[in-house]
Each structure stands twice: as C-alpha cells, then as structure tokens.
Amino acid sequence: MITVRRPLWHEPRPADAPPVGRRDWLLVGVFAVAVAVESIVRPGLAWRPLVAVLGLALVPALLWRRGRPLVAALIGWSVAGLLSILQLTTHGGDLGLYSMMAILILLYSLVRWGSGREIVAGTVFVAVVVTLGMYASSAGGADIFGGSVLVLLIVALAAVFRYRADLWQRQRREIRNQERVALARELHDIVAHHVSAIAVQAQAGRVVAGVQPEKAVEVLATIEAEASRTLTEMRSMVRVLREEEAVAYSPQRGVADLPALARADTELNIQVSLGDSLTRLARPVDAALYRLAQEALTNAVRHARNATHIGIDVRQAGAVVRLRVTDDGRIEPGPVPEPGFGLLGMAERTQLLGGSLTAGPGSEGGWVVEAVLPVRART
Incomplete structure (x- = not known):
C-alpha cells in the first residue's frame, strides 16, 4: 500500500491525545512545590515574588499541554522570554529557576500533539525565545551549542514518538x-x-x-x-470488498469444524468442548467463532511457554454465545504485554458483529482468550 505523506503545514493533530489524568496533576503538584521552594531558598535570586508568580503561571500550561499544545507552549515560553527581557533591561542579576526547565515539556508536547500549523508557529516562537535567552545570559559558545542541541533533541524525540504512534494507528x-x-x-x-x-x-x-x-x-x-x-x-455485510479480487464460493467453516481444527495439531493435547444448543447461530457468527478459535489456537501454539494442554470451549447462554480458549503455558512475571496484531484483528472481528473480546493471564495460570458474540449478527 502506497502512503502519501501530507506536508507538515497540513498535518492535523493526533486523534489519540489522552485527557488530563492523575499523573498530570502529580506533575503539576511537584512543579508547584519545586517553584515555591526554589524561589525561597535559592541564594542570589532577584525579584523573588515576581519570579515565583511567573513560574507558577506554568501550572495551567502543563495541564493544557496535550489539549491545547500551542497555547501551552506560548504561555510557558513567553514566561521565559519575559524573564530574559527583565534581565536585559534591569540588569537585576539571576532571574532564572531551575524548575523552569519544565518549559521543555511544553516544547515536547507541542511537537507531539500539535497540528502542523501549531508546530511551525510554536517552534519559530521558541527559537526566538531561546536566542533571546542566550543573548540575555551572555552565553558562551559551549553554552549556545549545548542549549541548541538540547532543544533539537527534545524536538526530535517528540517527532519520533509522534511517528511511532502514527505508524501504530495505521497498522491498526x-x-x-x-x-x-x-x-x-x-x-x-x-x-x-x-x-x-x-x-x-x-x-x-x-x-x-x-x-x-x-x-x-x-x-x-x-x-x-x-x-x-x-x-x-x-x-450486516461490510461493503469493503476490493473489486479486483475474485470471490470463492466455498462452504464456510463453523463451530462444527472445531474438532477437526484441533486434530490438525498433534504435538499438544487440544480439547474441544461444544454446547448442545449451538444450532441456531447466525452463519456470520458461526464462521466468526471458527476464525477466532483458529487464531487463538495459533497464538497459543506459537507463544505459550511450556504449554501441554489447550482447551476450546463454546457455550450458548440466551442471546449470546461465548468462546473461551485457554492454555496451561507459563506466564512470565511483570506487566501484561501489549496486544499483538492477531489479537487486534480478533477484537475488530468481534466488534463488527456486536460482540466483545478479552485476553490476558488466567486466574489459575496460562492465557485466556474469551469472545462473547450475539447469537444473531448485529444488523
């Protein structure tokens, strides 16, 4: 598939920006405390009340950094620019706080979450403020080089994470x-x-x-x-068939074919258990159950560590039918890994039919994949 990349100026904002959460409030709290403490105990700091107030002005900017990245960056870097102007005009000595390095987070958020127009406008403004700050502090060649490299690294890091997230969304x-x-x-x-x-x-x-x-x-x-x-x-038909691809008129496999699917693998003990009331399934649901069980079985055979037994259970309860695929493989300690593309495809198939899918470690060990589908496909 050929992907045409749009110019940066026309790049929209990423659609997966998370809302303000607990970590954001924790970051704001730590930053506010750091500004207050530093403005009180740091020796040689001029204009202490004003510097403290300007530093605390970054609190809302940190909360807005994903929802309104350009506004947040303009607020944060305007504070830095104002301090540089005061230093130039008043010769009042040191007006900077180490905690003001938080404006780099705003630069990162601008490139990571902003639109193309916001990125261009914001980075130009940041470049002006950085130049002004270096001039106000009479920075030497080494400081200018180091500061420029740091800013460019922040921009590059944000661009990399933005590209990776975009690639992940495209794959999904x-x-x-x-x-x-x-x-x-x-x-x-x-x-x-x-x-x-x-x-x-x-x-x-x-x-x-x-x-x-x-x-x-x-x-x-x-x-x-x-x-x-x-x-x-x-x-309920999905109208996305490619016109150039031929359609094969062959009988679709369903739940009744699961025992034959289990016998296809002779290295593991695969047990299939089917309920007695599975004859009223809609044909799309019947075919989807087979595909889901096939994919879950393939994943278990490939990825379950030291597995000896795999169970496939299909049961109907009222208006829904439940597929459960379990194995007795060994689960490594640590966080649950991100779902692979196979699981994402399974989840998409169940959602298309109005169902749901869960996958994760079982309470008694091993891995469990469970799909719940309506007996009648969603129309």
Missing part, C-alpha cells in the same frame, strides 16, 4: 480493513448460499404449481423465510 487501521474484507467475503458467500437456495425453491415451485397448488404455497413460504434471512444478513 490496516488490520481493521483486513478483518472487514475477510468478514465481508464470508457474508458474501453466505448470501450467495441463501440466494442459491431461493432459486432452487422457486424452480421447484414452478414445477408443482400446476399439479399441487398447496405444495406451491409451502414453497412460497420457504422462499419468503429464506429471503428474510438473506436480507437480515445482507444488512
């Missing part, structure tokens, strides 16, 4: 599209099966219409029921 969208294509193919085949059945019943109706009119009525009722099911499943 690609997985979503692939799952929609696969599901649309399955639904297309299902509708083709229904239409074929309707055609056969219509042909039979024509044959018996003149001889047994009562049989023709039964055939028409069958055609009506089959057409209703077809329309219901067509409403």
Whole structure:
C-alpha cells in the first residue's frame, strides 16, 4: 500500500491525545512545590515574588499541554522570554529557576500533539525565545551549542514518538480493513448460499404449481423465510470488498469444524468442548467463532511457554454465545504485554458483529482468550 505523506503545514493533530489524568496533576503538584521552594531558598535570586508568580503561571500550561499544545507552549515560553527581557533591561542579576526547565515539556508536547500549523508557529516562537535567552545570559559558545542541541533533541524525540504512534494507528487501521474484507467475503458467500437456495425453491415451485397448488404455497413460504434471512444478513455485510479480487464460493467453516481444527495439531493435547444448543447461530457468527478459535489456537501454539494442554470451549447462554480458549503455558512475571496484531484483528472481528473480546493471564495460570458474540449478527 502506497502512503502519501501530507506536508507538515497540513498535518492535523493526533486523534489519540489522552485527557488530563492523575499523573498530570502529580506533575503539576511537584512543579508547584519545586517553584515555591526554589524561589525561597535559592541564594542570589532577584525579584523573588515576581519570579515565583511567573513560574507558577506554568501550572495551567502543563495541564493544557496535550489539549491545547500551542497555547501551552506560548504561555510557558513567553514566561521565559519575559524573564530574559527583565534581565536585559534591569540588569537585576539571576532571574532564572531551575524548575523552569519544565518549559521543555511544553516544547515536547507541542511537537507531539500539535497540528502542523501549531508546530511551525510554536517552534519559530521558541527559537526566538531561546536566542533571546542566550543573548540575555551572555552565553558562551559551549553554552549556545549545548542549549541548541538540547532543544533539537527534545524536538526530535517528540517527532519520533509522534511517528511511532502514527505508524501504530495505521497498522491498526490496516488490520481493521483486513478483518472487514475477510468478514465481508464470508457474508458474501453466505448470501450467495441463501440466494442459491431461493432459486432452487422457486424452480421447484414452478414445477408443482400446476399439479399441487398447496405444495406451491409451502414453497412460497420457504422462499419468503429464506429471503428474510438473506436480507437480515445482507444488512450486516461490510461493503469493503476490493473489486479486483475474485470471490470463492466455498462452504464456510463453523463451530462444527472445531474438532477437526484441533486434530490438525498433534504435538499438544487440544480439547474441544461444544454446547448442545449451538444450532441456531447466525452463519456470520458461526464462521466468526471458527476464525477466532483458529487464531487463538495459533497464538497459543506459537507463544505459550511450556504449554501441554489447550482447551476450546463454546457455550450458548440466551442471546449470546461465548468462546473461551485457554492454555496451561507459563506466564512470565511483570506487566501484561501489549496486544499483538492477531489479537487486534480478533477484537475488530468481534466488534463488527456486536460482540466483545478479552485476553490476558488466567486466574489459575496460562492465557485466556474469551469472545462473547450475539447469537444473531448485529444488523
């Protein structure tokens, strides 16, 4: 797939900016305490009350740094510029606080969360303030070089994290599209099966219409029921099939094929348990359960450490059907790893059908993948 990158000026803000949370309030609290303590105990600091007030003006900027990155950067770096101007005009000595280095966080947030226009405007303003600050402090060559490198490193770090997040979002969208294509193919085949059945019943109706009119009525009722099911499943079809790809009219595998799927792997003990009331599943749901179990089984075989047993259990409870795939592999201590693309694809498939999926360590060890789907596909 060819991706066309838009110019920086037209780059929108990232859509995944997190809201203000507990860590942000903790950062603000630590910063406020640091400003207050430093403005009191630091020797040789001129204009202490004013410097403290200007330092505390960064508190709202730190909270706004993701939601309004340009405003936050302008506030923070304007404070730094104002202190440089005061130092130049009053010759009042040292007016800087070490805690004011927090404005680098605002620069990072500007590049990480801002739009292209905000990044261009904000970085130009930051460059002016940095130049003014170096001039006001009569910085030497080494200080100018070090400060410039530090600012450029902050910008580069933010750009790298922005690019990585954008790449991750693109990969997730690609997985979503692939799952929609696969599901649309399955639904297309299902509708083709229904239409074929309707055609056969219509042909039979024509044959018996003149001889047994009562049989023709039964055939028409069958055609009506089959057409209703077809329309219901067509409403849930995902219309993302690529026109150049041929459609294979082959029977779709479902829950009844899971025992054969388990026998395909002879190295592990794979046990399949199916409920007794699984005959009323919609065909898209039936096919999705098979695909989900197949993907979960593949993940367990590949990634479960020292696993000897894998269980696949499908049970229907009222209007939902539950798939549970477990293994007895060894779980490494530490945080739960981020979901891979296989799990993301499984989650997307369940969401398309109106269901949900969870995956993580089991209470008794091993890994558990559980999907809950409606018996009738979402229309």
